Amino acid sequence: MTNSAFTPRVFSGIKPSGGLTLGNYLGAIKRFVGMQGQMETIYCVVDMHAITVWQDPKELANMTREVAAGYLAAGLDPSQSILFNQSQVAAHAELGWIFNCVARVGWMNRMTQFKDKAGSNAEKASLGLYAYPSLMAADILVYHATHVPVGEDQKQHVELTRDIAAKFNHDYKVDFFPATEPVIEGPAMRIMNLRDGTKKMSKSGESDMERINMTDDADKIAKKFKKAKTDPEPLPETVEGLASRPEARNLVEIYAALDDTTPEAVIAQYPGAGWGTFKPALADLAVAKLAPISVEMARFMDDPAEIDRILASGSEKARAIADPILKQTYDIVGLLRG
Structure with missing residues (x-):
């Protein structure tokens, strides 16, 4: 069975750990919103992934709502897309266990993100942190999702998802799970630190000035871009001139x-421009695009009951898709259900 036999369906999720940044917006949320109407879209706040490392329970609940508010403030429409938090749909965890039994330990040992996150403390890391890629595969395949918008750093997880789907299909002699395609596109999939263009923008960075938070107001957004680190040279005449200039390249890509x-179009608009010209122009553009989102996020966060209602409604829609697929999976594996 080819993917053409499956309903075209997008799935992706964001982990609620720390605040949302410009990187989350440009690398994920903006793209998610742009895919609405192109095919069926399912978006998730992956709170079960968040607890692979310790989370304060009250803060986790608050961050789950903040991620949902970010989705909604950026233009995600619950009448066009399904929006929910992962823990409200038990099928994720149930299929995740089945995939734990399909995936091989050698596959997990090759996952670079575990090595990055566990570091030298791998023996003390949670089993969940080690095995979470199989839960991520379940997140995707419990909806028979055919497309997953991801950054380059997540492409390995989609490849693992394809491996798990292929092995399940082979082992049980079925054509049941699709070969999910990663969707990697756009000019700014990797937004870098405003103080060090060689480091990815992170919500856990030392200084708040190195990132744009989705909750920043207009004044903060403008100040951070105007104070962003640059080099002494003006913008080049061609985009090739940015190759060895990480801070300059980052600001142009943003x-x-x-x-x-x-x-290329930005350089054509500002060839040879000095930073005294370009950074204020970037700040004005960022304020125009981002400040309305931060205002709308604040409005949603002032009404947590409405966020909870939207997530609960989305989870009902998600279960309507996931539960029949899980039931078929149980039947294929030979697990009895009443």
Whole structure:
């Protein structure tokens, strides 16, 4: 069975650990919103993934709502897309266990993100942190999702998802799970630190000035871009001139992503411009695009009951898709259900 036999369906999720940044918006949420109407779209706050490392329970609940507020404030429409938090749909965990029994230990040992997150303390890491890629595969395949928008750093997880689907299909002699395709596109899939263009923008960075938070107001957004680190040279005449200039390249790519254009077009608009010209222009663009989102996020966060209602409604829609697929999986494996 080819993917053409499956309903075209997008699935992706964001982990509620720390605050949302410009990287989350440009690398994920903005793209999620843009895919609405192109095919069926299912978006998740993956709270079960968050607890692979210790989370304060009250803060986890608050961050789950904040991620949902970020989705909604950026334009995700619950009447067009399914939005829910992962723990409200038990099929994720149930299929995750089956996939724990399909995936091989050698596959998990090759997952670079575990090595990055566990570091030298791998023996003290939770089993969940080690095995979470099989839960991620379940997140995707419990909906028979055919497409997953991801950054380059998550592509390995989609490849593992394809491996698990192929092995399940082979072992049980079925054509049941699709070969999910990663969707990697856009000019700013990797937003870098405003103080060090060689490091990814992170919600856990030492200084708040190195990132744009989705909750930042207009004044903070403008201040951070105007104080962003640059080099002494003006913008080049061609985009090739950015190759060895990480801070300059980062700011040009952020401008391009915010303006729905390309770095080449930005350079053509500002050839040879000094930072005294370009950074204020970038700050104005960022304020125009991002400040309304932060205002809307604050409005949603002031009404947590409404966020909870939207997530509960989305979980009902998600279960309507996931539960029949899980039931078929149980039947294929030979697990009895009443």
